[in-house]
Amino acid sequence: MRTQVAYLGPKGTYAEQAASAVAKLEKLSQPVFIPYSGLRSVIEHLANKDCEAAVVPIENSVEGGVTTTLDSLWTYPDLFIQRALVLPIRHALISSGSIDEISEVLSHPQALAQCSDWLRSNLPNALQLPTNSTSEAVRMVQGSKFRAAIASKEAAEINGVNNIAFPINDVPGNCTRFVLLKREESKAIPRADLASFAFSLHSNTPGALLKALRCIAELGLNMSRIESRPSKRELGEYIFFVDIDLKNKPIDIEKKLSPLLQPFCENIIYFGSYKSNQINPV
Amino acid sequence: MRTQVAYLGPKGTYAEQAASAVAKLEKLSQPVFIPYSGLRSVIEHLANKDCEAAVVPIENSVEGGVTTTLDSLWTYPDLFIQRALVLPIRHALISSGSIDEISEVLSHPQALAQCSDWLRSNLPNALQLPTNSTSEAVRMVQGSKFRAAIASKEAAEINGVNNIAFPINDVPGNCTRFVLLKREESKAIPRADLASFAFSLHSNTPGALLKALRCIAELGLNMSRIESRPSKRELGEYIFFVDIDLKNKPIDIEKKLSPLLQPFCENIIYFGSYKSNQINPV
Numbered sequence: 001m002r003t004q005v006a007y008l009g010p011k012g013t014y015a016e017q018a019a020s021a022v023a024k025l026e027k028l029s030q031p032v033f034i035p036y037s038g039l040r041s042v043i044e045h046l047a048n049k050d051c052e053a054a055v056v057p058i059e060n061s062v063e064g065g066v067t068t069t070l071d072s073l074w075t076y077p078d079l080f081i082q083r084a085l086v087l088p089i090r091h092a093l094i095s096s097g098s099i100d101e102i103s104e105v106l107s108h109p110q111a112l113a114q115c116s117d118w119l120r121s122n123l124p125n126a127l128q129l130p131t132n133s134t135s136e137a138v139r140m141v142q143g144s145k146f147r148a149a150i151a152s153k154e155a156a157e158i159n160g161v162n163n164i165a166f167p168i169n170d171v172p173g174n175c176t177r178f179v180l181l182k183r184e185e186s187k188a189i190p191r192a193d194l195a196s197f198a199f200s201l202h203s204n205t206p207g208a209l210l211k212a213l214r215c216i217a218e219l220g221l222n223m224s225r226i227e228s229r230p231s232k233r234e235l236g237e238y239i240f241f242v243d244i245d246l247k248n249k250p251i252d253i254e255k256k257l258s259p260l261l262q263p264f265c266e267n268i269i270y271f272g273s274y275k276s277n278q279i280n281p282v
Numbered sequence: 283m284r285t286q287v288a289y290l291g292p293k294g295t296y297a298e299q300a301a302s303a304v305a306k307l308e309k310l311s312q313p314v315f316i317p318y319s320g321l322r323s324v325i326e327h328l329a330n331k332d333c334e335a336a337v338v339p340i341e342n343s344v345e346g347g348v349t350t351t352l353d354s355l356w357t358y359p360d361l362f363i364q365r366a367l368v369l370p371i372r373h374a375l376i377s378s379g380s381i382d383e384i385s386e387v388l389s390h391p392q393a394l395a396q397c398s399d400w401l402r403s404n405l406p407n408a409l410q411l412p413t414n415s416t417s418e419a420v421r422m423v424q425g426s427k428f429r430a431a432i433a434s435k436e437a438a439e440i441n442g443v444n445n446i447a448f449p450i451n452d453v454p455g456n457c458t459r460f461v462l463l464k465r466e467e468s469k470a471i472p473r474a475d476l477a478s479f480a481f482s483l484h485s486n487t488p489g490a491l492l493k494a495l496r497c498i499a500e501l502g503l504n505m506s507r508i509e510s511r512p513s514k515r516e517l518g519e520y521i522f523f524v525d526i527d528l529k530n531k532p533i534d535i536e537k538k539l540s541p542l543l544q545p546f547c548e549n550i551i552y553f554g555s556y557k558s559n560q561i562n563p564v
Contacts, residue, residue, distance in 0.1 A: 038410070040398065061517040064349055064510075068395075086517065109391060109412065113350075116322065128320070130391065130412040171514055207499045209508065210492070217489045224518050226491065228346075228509050232453055235343040235368065236506050 002030045004051035006042045009035020012135035012155030018087050018178035019055035025277055026083060026180065028053075037132060043072040046181055047079060059177045060089070062170075063110050065227045069179075070241050074198055074229070077269050081196055083180040084276035090174070091115055093165040094138050094156040097145030102126055106137040107150035115150055117170040123148075135159075177276075185272050192273035194224070195244045195253040199265040200231060208264055209240065215260035216242070221249060246273060284312045286333035288324045291317020294417035294437030300369050300460035301337035307559055308365060308462065310335075319414060325354040328463055329361060341459045342371070344452075345392050347509045351461075352523050356480055356511070359551050363478055365462040366558035372456070373397055375447040376420050376438040379427030384408055388419040389432035397432055399452040405430075417441075459558075467554050474555035476506070477526045477535040481547040482513060490546055491522065497542035498524070503531060528555060 005023060008015040016033065023031040034051055036042045046054040057066045073079060091111055095102060102123055105112070109130045112119070119126065126148075131137040134151035138159045141147040148164070149155075156163040186192070201208040216223055224245040231237035244253055254270045261268055287305060290297040298315065305313040316333055318324045328336040339348045355361060373393055377384060384405055387394070391412045394401070401408065408430075413419040416433035420441045423429040430446070431437075438445040468474070483490040498505055506527040513519035526535055536552045543550055 059512075059517070061512055062514050064512050067346055128414070130414065132410070132412065173516060175517055177517065209505065210495045210499050213492045213495060217492050223491065225520070226510055228507070230341075230343055230346045232344050234455060235341070235457055235459065238507070 002032050003028045003053055004032050004034055006034050006036055006045050006051045006054040008039050008042055008056070008133055009037065010133065010135045010139065011035060012138065012151065012158040013133050014087060014089060014152055014176060015055060015057065015178065017152070017154065018057075018085055021087070021279060022055050022083060022085050022178065022180045025085065039066070039068045040072070043069070043076070043079070043181070046183065047076045049183070052182065053082075054181045055178050056181060057176050058084075058179045059225070060110065061173060061175050062114055065241070067229065070227065070229050073271055074239055074269060078183055079181050080183070080185045080272040081179045081274050082182050082186045082272065083274050084177055084194060086175050086177050086276070086278040088175045088279060088281040089114070089169060090152070090167040090281065091150050091169045092153045092156055092163040093148050093168050094151055094161050095141055095145070095148035095164050096143060096161055097148070099123070099164060101145050102148045103146045104129055105148050105150060106131050106140055108132070108134050108137065111150045114174060115168050115170060118168040122165070186274045190250065191275065192246050192250070193276040195246055195273040196242070196271040197253065197268060198239050198241045198271070199261060199268045200239045201264060202266050211264045212240070212261055215257065215264070216244070218260065219251065219256060221245075221251070284314050285310045285335055286314050286316055288316050288318055288327050288333045288336040290321050290324055290338070290415055291319065292415065292417045292421065293317060294420065294433065294440040295415050296369060296371060296434055296458065297337060297339065297460065299434065299436065300339075300367055303369070303561060304337050304365060304367050304460065304462045307367070321348070321350045322354070325351070325358070325361070325463070328465065329358045331465070334464065335364075336463045337460050338463060339458050340366075340461045341507070342392065343455060343457050344396055347523070349511065352509065352511050355553055356521055356551060360465055361463050362465070362467045362554040363461045363556050364464050364468045364554065365556050366476060367460050367462075368457050368558070368560040369460060370457050370561060370563035371396070371451060372434070372449040372563065373432050373451045374435045374438055374445040375430050375450050376433055376443050377423055377427070377430035377446055378425060378443055379430070381405070381446060383427050384430045385428045386411055387430050387432060388413050388422055390414070390416050390419065393432045396456055397450050397452060400450040404447070468556045472532065473557065474528050474532070475558040477528055477555040478524070478553040479535065479550060480521050480523045480553070481543060481550045482521045483546060484548050493546045494522070494543055497539060497546075498526070500542065501533065501538060503527075503533070
């Protein structure tokens with residue numbers, strides 16, 4: 001059976017590179033990659049059973065957590081993380097014109113933000129226009145000499161537009177962690193690198209977060225990431241997203257941590273224990 | 283002397299409403315409001331001494347922390363928070379056409395996200411196009427019957443375009459906290475509502491965050507918010523932004539907390555102790 005894998009399209013996005021690499025690591029037989037416009041739409045198609053899997057960004061080393069993905073994991077508790085993959089992000093300036101002709105630069109807002117120092121030094125007067133994806137920006141600059149897009153070199157090739165400056169991202173080590181989502185829990189627990197979950201606290205009481213974090217420390221676990229997201233009910237009420245590093249301490253987080261956390265938490269949702277790989281920059 | 287106050291323009295943005303309300307609360311004499319395109323540009327003009335003050339969003343109840351503002355407070359340690367103001371956010375659909383003619387909806391990505399359920403129910407086939415500000419979107423739909431913008435009712439009036447549906451935000455209590463930034467520290471400490479600071483930890487050691495939070499608990503302080511941002515050096519290294527509720531416990535955070543936190547932190551930056559007001563929805 002072919003596995004349908006949803007990703008943020010169109011073709012040529014970093015998400016497509018990640019989806020293709022994840023499919024190889026997971027040894028999916030004959031994967032079919034389905035591009036959707038908008039990250040929320042990608043996740044909803046998975047939740048609505050239109051496809052078997054989705055590969056989505058969850059965290060960028062410069063811009064931080066990808067809020068749409070975090071919020072969706074909380075909203076759809078039947079979605080699980082099956083694997084993570086860290087992809088190096090190297091942006092190119094893509095145009096049919098030369099650099100002194102460019103008056104408009106188009107890209108996804110995160111990509112524009114990741115190149116803002118470069119743009120200020122090299123194209124200080126160009127108007128910056130946001131788009132829904134990096135690859136969409138490349139399509140929109142096709143045939144124009146005064147417009148440029150910021151996207152991957154691969155997106156330039158696919159769309160037949162020139163890569164006129166590379167790399168242009170401000171932080172050389174820029175990378176994004178993507179995750180493979182499915183509607184079933186990962187079976188990777190014995191050889192997992194990371195475990196992820198989120199919790200909300202019983203009312204906004206002083207020291208409540210401290211008590212929850214103390215439970216994690218009591219088990220000798222290393223929290224490799226914590227991120228707060230608004231509960232959306234009122235300002236000052238948060239959901240905390242946590243990653244636990246399992247490399248030196250394999251443990252069934254859900255079984256061991258739940259009884260400790262429960263007294264302080266209104267709700268706890270586990271996203272799974274899974275392998276995390278890294279692709280090295282070329 | 284007139285005080286020049288920078289904000290994210292053009293005229294008609296929520297930031298302009300906030301800037302005007304803050305100027306009244308601060309009793310600034312003859313304030314001059316200067317719109318800039320792009321939030322980063324607003325903050326840079328203040329840091330570069332092109333103006334005396336800036337009013338910028340720092341947190342939305344639905345979409346979470348405003349990353350550009352948080353990152354700038356860390357990058358420019360000579361900027362301080364002088365006051366906070368919570369503004370209700372009520373979005374309108376703005377167009378010269380009627381709702382069945384609309385095929386494109388334009389707005390700032392956060393405003394589009396805040397109305398996504400409404401858009402799915404009422405305009406499921408409309409293309410969503412991101413813009414740099416809500417008010418810019420209204421300018422871009424002027425004179426078009428098939429394009430609509432999402433922005434405040436005020437932005438519709440200023441630009442002479444009709445408000446055809448209101449309110450359309452998915453969460454009724456949607457609000458944004460704005461802050462007044464200056465290049466000097468607030469003198470509001472004795473009657474302050476909130477104190478804000480950020481810290482980075484010495485290396486990524488297990489339990490380091492727990493130790494820092496324990497210092498806050500030891501002083502009996504209520505942490506009303508914690509948010510992590512990437513250090514931008516490598517994935518897994520964070521800066522933590524913290525708000526302390528001072529209402530029931532006036533205390534000089536910088537003086538009392540610094541000696542406790544110092545052993546665990548690589549760097550601590552204080553943003554100030556300040557008053558926080560709320561504007562009630564009309």
